Amino acid sequence: MALLERWSSSALETLARAQDTAAQMFAPSVRLGVTGLSRSGKTVFITSLVHNLMAGNALPFFEPLAQKRILRTYLEPQPDDAVPRFDYEGNLAKLTAAEPEWPEGTRQISELRLTFEYAPGAMMRRALGATRLMHLDIVDYPGEWLLDLPLLDLTFEEWSRQSIAMAREPSREPAAKEWLAFLAETNARQKKNEQTAKQGAEIFTQYLRKCRDDALSFSSLTPGRFLMPGDLAGSPAFTFFPLEAPGGAAPPDNSLWAMMARRFNSYKRHVIQPFYRDHFARLDRQIVLADVLTVVNAGADAVADLERAMSDILGCFRHGQNPWHAMFSGRRIDRIVFAATKADHLHHTNHDRLEAILGLIAKKSIARANFTGAEVKAFALASVRATGEAEARQGNDRLPCIVGVPLKGERLGSRAFDGKEQLAIFPGDLPEDPALALSPEWLKMGHSAAHFVRFRPQRQRALGFGESPVLSHIRLDRALNFLIGDKLS
Template sequence: MNRLLNIADEARLTFANLADTASDLAVPNLRLGVTGLARAGKTVFITALVHNLIHGGRLPVFNAAAGGRLTRAFLQPQPDDAVPRFDYEAHVAALLEDRLWPRSTRQVSELRLTIEYESASYLARKLGPGKLNVDLIDYPGEWLLDLPLLKRSYAEFSAEALKRARAANRSEIAAPFLAELSGIDPDGPEIETTAQTLSETFKAYLAACRQDSHALSMLPPGRFLMPGDLDGSPALTFAPLDIPFDAAPARTGTFRAMMERRYEAYKTHVIRPFFRDHFARLDRQIVLVDVLHALNAGPDALTDLQVALGEVMTSFRPGRKSWLASIVNRRIDRILFAATKADHLHREDHDRLQAILRKLVATGMEHAQFKGAEVDVLALAAVRATREATVKHGGQELPAILGTPLPGEGVDGERYDGKSEIAMFPGDLPEDPESVFQTVESISPNSVEVDSSLQFLRFRPPRLDRTAEGMKLSLPHIRLDRAIEFLIGDRLR
């Protein structure tokens, strides 16, 4: 299949774009997609962005706020009746009252933030105050990895999935699934119980790949890891089979025909609606990446992450902003890749973290820029959970971070109660980003590489400071203002 959408879907998308354009005539609208693979911090990013804009956060690089042109920001009713609302209030309560991180993204959700501002242009100010609706679209990055499947046959999917499963870094994890697969005759009769068993072992293999010790990212089909209300449906009950890449069509009634039919149903009922109704309507996109998680798992995890991010970039429809063209064929004109949890490192290492992420997405960046989109790379912490300090260790002064580990977190055999603040030396990232793809040794806390404790130690959200009047300040961050400026700043001029 050469097209991501069929003619009927393209027509529906065009009508949706026409409706969006009509509403823009009253108040301009920008649809911002927020995604990332597991544990990247999507929910935290949206919550922190909205909280800082509504409560007048410290945003010195966000020009509209720094220049005093931001009049106010407030939430509006949910714009799409069929899409769940992003539960902003519950996430703020978790961060501020319980000092716990919100639950991870499990489905598509949406939130409308309206920003009122004064234009930087004298002539525009004479026309009155400006207003911009920002629709924040939150969706799991694992679903993004499904989009390339729209262009792949079942035989192609099977060949690629089994090649990954049999690779040196996965074969042991995939052993139960591969053992189950070895007893399957693709040309044998279709048996439901066999399909269920094979599919469950395949899903268990994908889930094991995602565990902290492996931290692998290339795990399509993405909905297998978060099935939601489709759990147990035939569209989610299939697995790859050992068949040639260019195999002839399956005979009716065979096990292979059954698997192929369900794979096509997955594309029809799961992937295509997500692409048509959500992804293809985005104007801007931020992709959050937990680089530190992959670093701690080693070169295999980093290489796998690099492949996954490359697949992500092939799914985007980048291009220059054009009012007329966007009515028929909407394009993403700005993409930001952000390495999250920068507060786990001292600021001296933030440039190195950005350099590693830049290498991970280099090929995709070139493609998007060639198509006319603006692309940037950034190290950030949407909510800063630590502070910086200096500690003495072995007669040396080392840059340290101070924070309160979550209850039960531990390092070097010590467990924390969630109440005590600790100081730790986070280690130094290498100057050469190439080196992190080559070393296979575990990194000790005294190394000049990455501290292996970062893989396990998670800090509680910070206790917010209060003003003299007793009011809580906005959530602290690292470079959230730079991200906001890149993503929406040009629309507030």
């Protein structure tokens, strides 16, 4: 009897180990793309998401966790050896330090694998057995690179025509002045010349940079790598600019036009296509982050431009209609989130309103791109709260304020901050009707001071004695639930 018991327990162990290995082998992986323009909040988002998942708390709207079906969440080596690893530990250390700081900006693609051990929901349990594994591969990549994908469909001539027309739009013309002057002096038929190529690319890049600054906050800016080069900066594939098409016979091979067209094509072949094939085409789910408050603050032109960028982005996710999509057999993205980040710059009474505004911009973009094929949702969130809330009195009025410590060097009117002083600001109210918020009249008014102040991250508190601090967030769990909740059902 004893022998039998021993035998059977080791047999059971073997069996359990075999099941483990099988589960590991067949553990599905979900690739989640996290993108957005520089400073939109990707690094902070991923760090907070992973930290909150691993701590297993403070995510009440993430159903698998709320239902207590997640047994364990841990980091594992990522599947792609050639992609830098996302520096989760470094970023977390900064955010949870005694003197917390925002992590440094990244200018590259990176990846992180998070593995979930979970119990399937009641429906699936009978079919699948007790415990399951799922890998979540989070891919952080610059939104600037995403906005390049539509270029795959354009010839040099088409892209030039579009770019030059855009630079001449009244909202962009002031920023484009120098560039347009350079263009006026440049003839497509002139002999090719490396110095002209370099100088033109530089002036064109300066124009794109001006468009990106807070004051303008434009989103449609190509070529994206001119702003976010990754590791290819300075190569000839990056040294080109749009040109006015010469009429009449095709310009000769040694013309500036031919040189620029060749480089544009190299940029597509050596930069955009590999990104598409190696990264973009392998994603299952996507979240696009945008600093919507800054865009709204910059005014109607910036909002219109965000809408244009969002339709362009949606165009990239359309199945089967892009000729270049057929070149690679990709996975299909079936859920897309647009998220307005830094919602902690508003009082919580305004979070729904911010979400409604982004929802309306998304709706317009969907209509404009005639988009079908994936579910799209808009959320307003803060990955890491930098503010608290308070009420101020002004006469008989009670003003809902946010309270935080502006970063050293930030200014509000004539006041400069030292990074220590706490400030309560009434950030203003967004209109209840999102259509009103997007009306030119309202956007013209220039609403809130709070958005022009960046806050230091707060000192994060631990939930229990001796535990490590938890990053507090706003509505991160709701976005997460839509992005991956169903994959853990």
